[in-house]
Amino acid sequence: xxxxxxxxxxxxxxxxxxxxxxxxxxxxxxxxxxxxPALFGAYFSLNKWSGMSAPVFVGLDNxxxxxxxxxxxxxxGRTLVYVLISxxxxxxxxxxxxNLMIKEIRAKGMFRALFYWPSMISYIIVGISFKFMFxxxxxxxxxxxxxxxxxxxxxxxQGTTAMFVVILATIWARTGFYMVTYISGLQSIPLSYYExxxxxxxxxxQGFFKITLxxxxxxxxxxxxxxxxxxxxxxxxxxxxTKGGPGTSTKFVVQxxxxxxxxxxxxxxxxxxxxxxxxxxxxxxxxxQFKANKGxxxx
Amino acid sequence: xxxxxxxxxxxxxxVIFLAALFLFPIFWIVxxxxxxxxxxxxxxxxxLPEKFTLDNYRNAFQKGNFGRYFFNSALVSVxxxxxxxxxxxxAGYAFAKYKFKGSNVLFIFFIATLMLPLEVxxxxxxxxxxxxxxxxxxxxxxxPPAATPTGVFLLRQYFLSVPNELIESARVDGASETRIFFSxxxxxxxxxxxxxxxxxxxxxxxxxMWPLLVIRDVDKYTVQLALANFSGQFSVDWNSLIAMSxxxxxxxxxxxxxxxxxxxxxxxxxxxxE
Numbered sequence: 001x002x003x004x005x006x007x008x009x010x011x012x013x014x015x016x017x018x019x020x021x022x023x024x025x026x027x028x029x030x031x032x033x034x035x036x037p038a039l040f041g042a043y044f045s046l047n048k049w050s051g052m053s054a055p056v057f058v059g060l061d062n063x064x065x066x067x068x069x070x071x072x073x074x075x076x077g078r079t080l081v082y083v084l085i086s087x088x089x090x091x092x093x094x095x096x097x098x099n100l101m102i103k104e105i106r107a108k109g110m111f112r113a114l115f116y117w118p119s120m121i122s123y124i125i126v127g128i129s130f131k132f133m134f135x136x137x138x139x140x141x142x143x144x145x146x147x148x149x150x151x152x153x154x155x156x157x158q159g160t161t162a163m164f165v166v167i168l169a170t171i172w173a174r175t176g177f178y179m180v181t182y183i184s185g186l187q188s189i190p191l192s193y194y195e196x197x198x199x200x201x202x203x204x205x206q207g208f209f210k211i212t213l214x215x216x217x218x219x220x221x222x223x224x225x226x227x228x229x230x231x232x233x234x235x236x237x238x239x240x241x242t243k244g245g246p247g248t249s250t251k252f253v254v255q256x257x258x259x260x261x262x263x264x265x266x267x268x269x270x271x272x273x274x275x276x277x278x279x280x281x282x283x284x285x286x287x288x289q290f291k292a293n294k295g296x297x298x299x
Numbered sequence: 300x301x302x303x304x305x306x307x308x309x310x311x312x313x314v315i316f317l318a319a320l321f322l323f324p325i326f327w328i329v330x331x332x333x334x335x336x337x338x339x340x341x342x343x344x345x346x347l348p349e350k351f352t353l354d355n356y357r358n359a360f361q362k363g364n365f366g367r368y369f370f371n372s373a374l375v376s377v378x379x380x381x382x383x384x385x386x387x388x389x390a391g392y393a394f395a396k397y398k399f400k401g402s403n404v405l406f407i408f409f410i411a412t413l414m415l416p417l418e419v420x421x422x423x424x425x426x427x428x429x430x431x432x433x434x435x436x437x438x439x440x441x442x443p444p445a446a447t448p449t450g451v452f453l454l455r456q457y458f459l460s461v462p463n464e465l466i467e468s469a470r471v472d473g474a475s476e477t478r479i480f481f482s483x484x485x486x487x488x489x490x491x492x493x494x495x496x497x498x499x500x501x502x503x504x505x506x507x508m509w510p511l512l513v514i515r516d517v518d519k520y521t522v523q524l525a526l527a528n529f530s531g532q533f534s535v536d537w538n539s540l541i542a543m544s545x546x547x548x549x550x551x552x553x554x555x556x557x558x559x560x561x562x563x564x565x566x567x568x569x570x571x572x573e
Contacts, residue, residue: 018476022393025386029446037423122505124523138340233418236507279419
């Protein structure tokens with residue numbers, strides 16, 4: 001490297017400039033559409049602003065108002081309920097499937113593909129499909145229930161059951177993606193560990209708890225972080241499936257913020273403050289998980 | 300042996316049962332899409348279509364203007380994917396193979412953008428898009444989402460595995476940096492670039508938030524935006540909606556079948572999150 005620099009002045013200048021040119025387009029987009037908006041968002045949150053006339057600086061008023069906004073915190077609580085109920089399933093079922101899918105079974109590729117399929121379908125289509133299947137009067141699920149001698153359930157017109165369907169749809173839509181993530185983690189565990197354990201007389205279940213789980217920690221941590229953020233910002237799926245209803249029983253925090261900003265009164269400043277709160281909460285949770293898991297390191 | 304066969308049977312039973320459970324929604328939607336208007340809502344429902352019909356599909360394209368949305372989605376997804384692959388490969392290469400002032404800080408900045416999902420920035424982004432005169436244009440859903448931290452990271456990791464000697468010897472031979480990038484590095488990076496292309500296409504095709512924020516005219520709706528709107532209407536035209544849903548999954552399905560191995564083996568998939 002040094003030699004070349006000394007020999008050719010042009011090359012060294014080119015070598016200095018070229019990397020900047022390479023990152024320039026990405027950098028510009030990140031700066032313009034993420035960094036600058038983040039700063040603007042923080043600024044907007046200190047203003048009363050409808051997006052049309054000039055913003056009026058109001059200091060922390062929006063935050064004070066947000067603090068007392070019962071409906072906001074209710075939607076926040078609902079989101080938490082949704083996240084906390086979904087998380088164990090969204091981490092457990094893919095792990096279970098991944099363990100089945102690394103066994104020596106026939107048509108492994110086909111089965112993996114089948115389980116992966118739903119995660120390629122957009123949240124909108126997932127929402128539409130579940131809305132169709134869980135229809136009150138003509139939905140297939142109610143028909144299957146009636147075959148088993150059970151009464152019809154008004155799935156999407158009752159709060160609790162609507163939440164149940166939303167969670168079910170989420171699990172269905174995300175399992176394949178996390179299954180594949182787990183598979184790549186499982187594949188990195190040397191088979192010899194299991195063989196040695198088998199020689200020592202350990203059962204497969206012991207092997208799972210004593211070998212698989214500890215060594216899989218980085219992957220589990222990755223799945224935890226990714227699914228947590230993904231669940232917390234859920235919007236499209238709910239919009240297509242329940243529109244946040246019935247009433248507000250499945251209205252989550254992103255929908256609440258979107259409606260505050262873009263529907264009706266268009267309170268851009270206030271909605272920005274709510275966004276900031278959401279951002280801080282999500283970042284805090286992520287950091288806490290990082291700390292608790294020591295970044296997913298294997299001890 | 301006996302125990303092994305039994306546990307094998309158990310595995311197959313569980314796998315097949317779960318697979319059936321997972322496939323059922325897709326299966327049911329596809330079957331329903333071929334049923335006539337009234338048959339779709341008969342109770343008790345028919346399993347297979349009594350009279351196999353393509354009416355739902357015909358209506359969706361003729362009355363529903365679905366072809367237009369489909370075209371918009373295809374255009375946006377393809378162009379955005381091309382842009383993504385080009386600029387993310389460039390950035391990934393720079394971070395892997397050059398030591399330049401601020402490279403660490405910039406790399407951390409790139410990765411940190413993962414922590415700022417569109418959902419928490421929708422209000423300021425909406426105004427920035429307006430500022431750049433991209434509101435209600437395709438450019439507004441092609442350009443901003445094209446820079447992805449995941450893509451940069453993926454390509455960087457890939458280029459890190461390419462030996463430096465390759466570059467050094469090309470330099471000794473007098474090749475310019477530009478030339479090294481285009482004629483030596485790009486061909487080597489093809490596998491990683493195609494993985495990124497696959498995922499990028501899927502992200503853009505399935506994306507709902509960007510179009511929701513940026514697009515206003517119904518003429519410019521993407522498939523996802525159109526379907527979300529239709530499903531939210533007071534009286535839903537289920538026949539067209541179900542047919543459109545089925546068609547909307549086909550492009551992603553084709554991409555998947557073409558590149559099934561990359562998808563399912565989990566080679567690069569871990570953490571492939573937008």
